[in-house]
Amino acid sequence: MKEQPLSESRLHLRFDRLGRGLSDRVLLSPGDDMAMIGLGSSSRMLVATDQVVVGRHVRPDEDPHAIGRKAVLRNLSDVAAMAARPIATIAAASLSPRRSHDWAERLHAGLHETGLAFDAPLIGGDLATHVHEDSADVVTVTILAVPTLPLDRVISRSGAKVGDLLAVTGRLGGSLDPAGGGRHLDFPPRIEEAIELAGLLGPDLVAMLDVSDGVARDAGRLAVAGGLNVRINAATLPCNPGCGWEQAVGDGEDYELLFACRRQPPAMLHGLPVTVIGRFIEAPNAPGAVELEVDGSIRSIADLGWEHAGS
Amino acid sequence: MKEQPLSESRLHLRFDRLGRGLSDRVLLSPGDDMAMIGLGSSSRMLVATDQVVVGRHVRPDEDPHAIGRKAVLRNLSDVAAMAARPIATIAAASLSPRRSHDWAERLHAGLHETGLAFDAPLIGGDLATHVHEDSADVVTVTILAVPTLPLDRVISRSGAKVGDLLAVTGRLGGSLDPAGGGRHLDFPPRIEEAIELAGLLGPDLVAMLDVSDGVARDAGRLAVAGGLNVRINAATLPCNPGCGWEQAVGDGEDYELLFACRRQPPAMLHGLPVTVIGRFIEAPNAPGAVELEVDGSIRSIADLGWEHAGS
Numbered sequence: 279m280k281e282q283p284l285s286e287s288r289l290h291l292r293f294d295r296l297g298r299g300l301s302d303r304v305l306l307s308p309g310d311d312m313a314m315i316g317l318g319s320s321s322r323m324l325v326a327t328d329q330v331v332v333g334r335h336v337r338p339d340e341d342p343h344a345i346g347r348k349a350v351l352r353n354l355s356d357v358a359a360m361a362a363r364p365i366a367t368i369a370a371a372s373l374s375p376r377r378s379h380d381w382a383e384r385l386h387a388g389l390h391e392t393g394l395a396f397d398a399p400l401i402g403g404d405l406a407t408h409v410h411e412d413s414a415d416v417v418t419v420t421i422l423a424v425p426t427l428p429l430d431r432v433i434s435r436s437g438a439k440v441g442d443l444l445a446v447t448g449r450l451g452g453s454l455d456p457a458g459g460g461r462h463l464d465f466p467p468r469i470e471e472a473i474e475l476a477g478l479l480g481p482d483l484v485a486m487l488d489v490s491d492g493v494a495r496d497a498g499r500l501a502v503a504g505g506l507n508v509r510i511n512a513a514t515l516p517c518n519p520g521c522g523w524e525q526a527v528g529d530g531e532d533y534e535l536l537f538a539c540r541r542q543p544p545a546m547l548h549g550l551p552v553t554v555i556g557r558f559i560e561a562p563n564a565p566g567a568v569e570l571e572v573d574g575s576i577r578s579i580a581d582l583g584w585e586h587a588g589s
Numbered sequence: 590m591k592e593q594p595l596s597e598s599r600l601h602l603r604f605d606r607l608g609r610g611l612s613d614r615v616l617l618s619p620g621d622d623m624a625m626i627g628l629g630s631s632s633r634m635l636v637a638t639d640q641v642v643v644g645r646h647v648r649p650d651e652d653p654h655a656i657g658r659k660a661v662l663r664n665l666s667d668v669a670a671m672a673a674r675p676i677a678t679i680a681a682a683s684l685s686p687r688r689s690h691d692w693a694e695r696l697h698a699g700l701h702e703t704g705l706a707f708d709a710p711l712i713g714g715d716l717a718t719h720v721h722e723d724s725a726d727v728v729t730v731t732i733l734a735v736p737t738l739p740l741d742r743v744i745s746r747s748g749a750k751v752g753d754l755l756a757v758t759g760r761l762g763g764s765l766d767p768a769g770g771g772r773h774l775d776f777p778p779r780i781e782e783a784i785e786l787a788g789l790l791g792p793d794l795v796a797m798l799d800v801s802d803g804v805a806r807d808a809g810r811l812a813v814a815g816g817l818n819v820r821i822n823a824a825t826l827p828c829n830p831g832c833g834w835e836q837a838v839g840d841g842e843d844y845e846l847l848f849a850c851r852r853q854p855p856a857m858l859h860g861l862p863v864t865v866i867g868r869f870i871e872a873p874n875a876p877g878a879v880e881l882e883v884d885g886s887i888r889s890i891a892d893l894g895w896e897h898a899g900s
Contacts, residue, residue: 282690
């Protein structure tokens with residue numbers, strides 16, 4: 279029997295399915311940016327975990343301080359996607375035995391200082407060394423956060439309805455391009471912007487995530503979660519300098535907020551532009567299709583070569 | 590300038606130092622089995638993270654279900670060391686691209702089923718693939734737990750005083766020996782025993798951890814944390830069948846409770862024997878020395894070849 283190759287998105291679908299209906303304490307289960315658990319009648323906590331795999335997410339010769347910082351920033355971006363406030367981080371690292379003590383100290387400094395800077399101190403961790411020098415280093419950060427919204431409100435990925443607007447903070451594209459200054463290594467997680475947005479829009483902010491895999495894939499996730507399709511107007515995409523709409527929808531690691539809302543969002547949040555880039559529409563067939571309106575014609579993201587992401 | 594080699598214990602000392610005095614919310618910081626954070630005036634949460642590195646902690650050809658189970662059990666053992674109750678787990682895995690979809694599903698099943706069995710459902714996670722096939726798989730589990738003790742009581746590693754007894758649950762040694770049935774892969778975390786012990790001994794249970802690196806090293810950790818030395822009577826060590834005192838103090842991954850108490854502990858906990866194996870003594874010089882009384886003569890653990898563990 280031929281074995282199936284590893285597919286992250288197929289496995290995530292399985293994890294999400296098994297994660298539903300776990301217990302009364304689990305208020306929001308796998309498949310969202312963070313999981314939420316209840317602690318008694320009035321206290322809730324959010325938790326998420328994210329990895330930086332050297333060679334995959336950063337170059338092997340990258341400054342270890344920047345690797346540690348990125349590992350924490352990715353998690354802080356998940357906290358922003360829930361309009362929550364971070365309170366602590368905990369880290370685990372598996373390092374190649376060829377790494378020096380100094381390298382590991384700089385990695386730790388990157389984790390520690392970034393956590394402190396965002397009121398999410400590093401409160402614990404685990405360190406292991408690989409057996410073989412050629413094994414890739416892995417840095418895993420788990421983040422704890424508390425909600426800023428009333429008990430009955432959670433901004434998950436799944437609240438969009440037909441006619442809701444799709445909007446994004448900041449500018450998109452080119453984050454992985456070395457000419458772009460290495461934004462994927464050092465970006466401001468949109469925590470304060472998300473909290474202000476949730477306050478300004480109230481219940482009209484219906485779904486949100488952070489753009490990690492590119493707007494094409496991440497808008498598809500909001501659409502799938504709402505049982506809808508989504509149509510993006512290419513001309514409205516806020517592109518970083520030197521980027522066209524292709525990079526704005528296709529490049530990953532922007533770490534901006536992508537959200538669905540029932541009325542016009544504010545034009546600015548803490549000095550950051552907010553742009554409406556599309557609208558959620560009916561899904562005649564399986565939901566999650568992302569359509570792109572370019573020069574008056576409608577094209578499917580799938581036809582443009584971006585893989586549809588299941589989760 | 591020559592670079593210093595990677596040393597887990599030296600790095601841990603640095604992490605512990607930086608982790609002190611972080612914020613009012615951090616009630617117990619790095620260096621203990623779990624970190625504790627406060628959530629408002631009456632709610633506290635414990636968190637720990639632990640990794641299973643394939644090749645280091647399990648064989649590369651091990652059943653992935655057993656790898657997932659071990660990753661959760663190691664964390665549950667940390668929860669036991671705090672006399673706490675687990676409430677949720679979150680996992681991250683970095684896998685070699687040569688692993689199959691079926692392999693990853695079995696890993697996930699091991700994580701999911703073990704968490705459920707101990708009321709700590711898997712509520713989220715992250716999956717990444719390495720770039721190179723030869724990179725070792727890493728499975729990181731973070732566990733959340735709630736205390737079972739009153740707000741003013743925490744059983745950390747650092748409560749021992751001169752004259753306190755050193756005691757251990759169950760039997761020791763041979764856990765890594767294939768003839769021992771692979772106990773390091775499947776062991777009962779002593780959660781209920783720890784909670785009962787904390788209830789029976791009350792404030793006379795003064796320090797505790799779980800035996801992960803062998804009694805020689807782990808008793809040294811309790812001694813260091815208390816600013817003391819400790820003397821173990823070899824004849825009293827409860828050995829697993831086929832093991833002598835050398836294995837009972839030197840072998841790792843027993844995952845029994847090792848604790849300091851101010852009066853005689855119960856002889857049994859939930860049918861599990863409890864044995865007093867030593868006593869904390871003054872440290873004339875740097876604390877943390879472990880002495881072993883064998884056939885009437887006192888020998889130093891350091892002289893017997895077990896590395897002194899700094900943390």
